[in-house]
Amino acid sequence: MVVAADGTCLVIDPAVTAPEVDGLAAAVRHRGWTPVAVWSTHAHWDHTLDGSGLTPLPRWSSGPSATDRETLAAERDADPELARSGEPAAPIAAPAVAYPARSSGVLDWAGPSVRVLSHAAHARPHSALVLPEHGVLVAGDMLSDVEIPLLDLSADDPVGDYLDALALLEAAQADVVVPGHGRVGGRDEIARRLGADRAYLAALVAGAETADDRLALPWTAAAHAEQRAAVGR
Structure with missing residues (x-):
């Protein structure tokens, strides 16, 4: 809101x-x-x-x-x-x-300034909203502390799309992130989640095991298995 x-x-x-x-x-x-x-x-x-x-x-x-x-x-x-x-x-x-x-990329409405970041990770299209006056990033289904990166497996390069989106969100330099699923996080938590998401994707591409604690939920473990079958070596 x-x-x-x-x-x-x-x-x-x-x-x-x-x-x-x-x-x-x-x-x-x-x-x-x-x-x-x-x-x-x-x-x-x-x-x-x-x-x-x-x-x-x-x-x-x-x-x-x-x-x-x-x-x-x-x-x-x-x-x-x-x-x-x-x-x-x-x-x-x-x-x-x-x-x-x-x-371009700026919402026309009477409220606080809202920048729109469009990307192709997780879904096409997907957007995040940045409130630059308040340092807030509303991330949609990105930068979650409870969900692994969930790829759009119908895309030509789902991992590349996701990495590009992470770079876009990082460049926003927000102080607070509001994810669609999970808890609100501050600047340190944003950095931690960016690192965790990139580490997860690197392990996925390499076909390596990952100790990501977000895999503890049965449904995220199932999503990981599907992604590993589609993307992993």
């Missing part, structure tokens, strides 16, 4: 389950904020959700996605983590459109 001085706000990747999305909208109303748009960092189902208070809002992204709503809904319904939560699923929102640009 990016909030302007007048209370207008930009909602980013709103929650996962229907109660969470509705609770977010209720919290926005309780604080007296006025949402003007919803930003999707990328078109995976858990970043494209809709719900009470959000449906009338425009949906912005760094570019159009080829994934349709039916496919996203099917992926949502097949997600084992959502099933285990026991919570009802939130609906898939209308497709996002390219954001209004004040200049």
Whole structure:
């Protein structure tokens, strides 16, 4: 959530389950904020959700996605983590459109300055938002302390794309990172996560074992096995 001085706000990747999305909208109303748009960092189902208070809002992204709503809904319904939560699923929102640009890579809106970093790691397209006045990087599904780098295995060079994106995020020189999954981190933690992600990718390409503690979760271990089969030697 990016909030302007007048209370207008930009909602980013709103929650996962229907109660969470509705609770977010209720919290926005309780604080007296006025949402003007919803930003999707990328078109995976858990970043494209809709719900009470959000449906009338425009949906912005760094570019159009080829994934349709039916496919996203099917992926949502097949997600084992959502099933285990026991919570009802939130609906898939209308497709996002390219954001209004004040200049190249700069969001045109009334709130704080927002720079848009577009890249091809994890999904195509994927974006991160930088608030240069506050030193904040909203990273989407990057720079997580709980998720390994999750590659877009349909890309021609998924590892190269991911490394390019890490360099782009590092160049933002943020003081705080807000990942889509995991905990907020400061400057030292950003450096640690960049190093951990690069070490993971180097081991993946070499076909070497890795001691990355993010592999402790069953689903990240399964994703790693799939990536190693596709990329590793």
